[in-house]
Amino acid sequence: MATPSEPRGEAIRRAGVWLARGLLAAAACSSVAWGATTLPDFVDQTRLDxxxxxxxxxxxxxxxxxxxxxPALARAAARSDCMPAIDRSTAVIRLRLAENALASGDRVDARMGELDAAIHKSLGCAPADPYLWLVLFWLRNIRQGLTDANFDLLRMSYRLGPNEGWIVVKRSAMALAMFDALPPDLSGAVVAEFARLVKTELYTEAIDLLKGPGWAHREKLLAGLATVPKRNVDILTRTMADIGYDLDRRSPAERRSLEREPNFGRDELARMPSGAVARP
Structure with missing residues (x-):
């Protein structure tokens, strides 16, 4: 406090200094509190990602x-607020745990329930995730069987992520495995998606699909290449021939090795959401 003889300006200056110190102290305390609150979330996110x-x-x-x-998965499940990165990573990890349970036959129902809850929490916060819509489609089919209502989930994946290459490979593998059961709009989307792979010169991915789950539907897939540049189609055809798949014949092509004939049953389908090669 200023003395009677102290100039008014000096008193104001000293008051300003004390105010600045108080504000800095408050900011420092706030930073410490913020760090203590957010650091655990940052650590969880880093590990889950x-x-x-x-x-x-x-x-x-x-x-x-x-x-x-x-513990990190449990904390993510217990949170009521949205942490999009953490929620998405949690759903992907829960998917792998569910796949492991399917493979071992242990704790299947519990793992499926945890995956269902994780997907719904993530999509509730960030609904524009084409991969998790695909996983939800797979999960519903495993738990409830293939129904017309489930196809809307696959449609959401196509609508939200038409050109994301790593999702395309997973989605096409799953859709081709159940191609005959798909409604016309989705079977058409599968054919168009394969054509985009060839058009964008993703030949490795297209070949893996064609000689795998798409082999039984190769005529429709190849017919869908009518609008793709001939150069791209020729590269696909020659490469397939080099590894033993003759696509030039008008009659159904036969493999050189019968041991390589594809067999896509329930187990293969169950692994597809995270089981195809991806580039996230």
């Missing part, structure tokens, strides 16, 4: 290796 990337690259990862993420 790392596991998510490994899974989407189709690297085998067991339940034992994912056990350390249990």
């Amino acid at each position: 790392g596991a998510r990337d490994v899974i989407l690259r189709n690297v085998p990862i067991s339940d034992a290796e994912l056990d350390a993420l249990g």
Whole structure:
């Protein structure tokens, strides 16, 4: 406080200094509190995102290796607010845990329920995720069987992510495995998606699909290439011939090795959401 003899300007200056110090102290305390609150979330996100990337690259990862993420997954499930990155990573990790359960036959119902909850939480916060709509389609088919209502989930994936290459490979593999059961609009979308792969010169992906789940439907897939540049189609045809698949014949093409004939049953379909090669 100023003395009677202290100039008014000096008093104002000293008051300003004390005010600035108070504001800096308050800011420092706020920063410490903010860091203490957000640091655990940052650590969880870093760990969950790392596991998510490994899974989407189709690297085998067991339940034992994912056990350390249990507390982080539990915290993510318990949160009522939206953390889009954490929620999405949680859903992808829950998918791998569900796939592992299907493969082992252990805790299948529990893992499926956890996956369902994780997908709904993530899509509730960030609904424009074509991959998770695809996973939800797969999950509904596993738990409830293939129904007309489920096809709307696949349609959402096509609508929201028509050109994301890594999703296209997974989605096409799944859709081709059930091609005969698809309604006309979705079977048409599958054929158009394959044509886009060839048009954009993603030959490796197109070949893997064609000689795998698409082999039984090759005539329709090849007919869908009518609008694709001839150069691209020729590259696809020659490359397929080089590895033993003759697509030039008018009669159904036969493989050189019968042992390579595709067999896509329930187990293969069950692995497809995270089981195809991806580039997230």
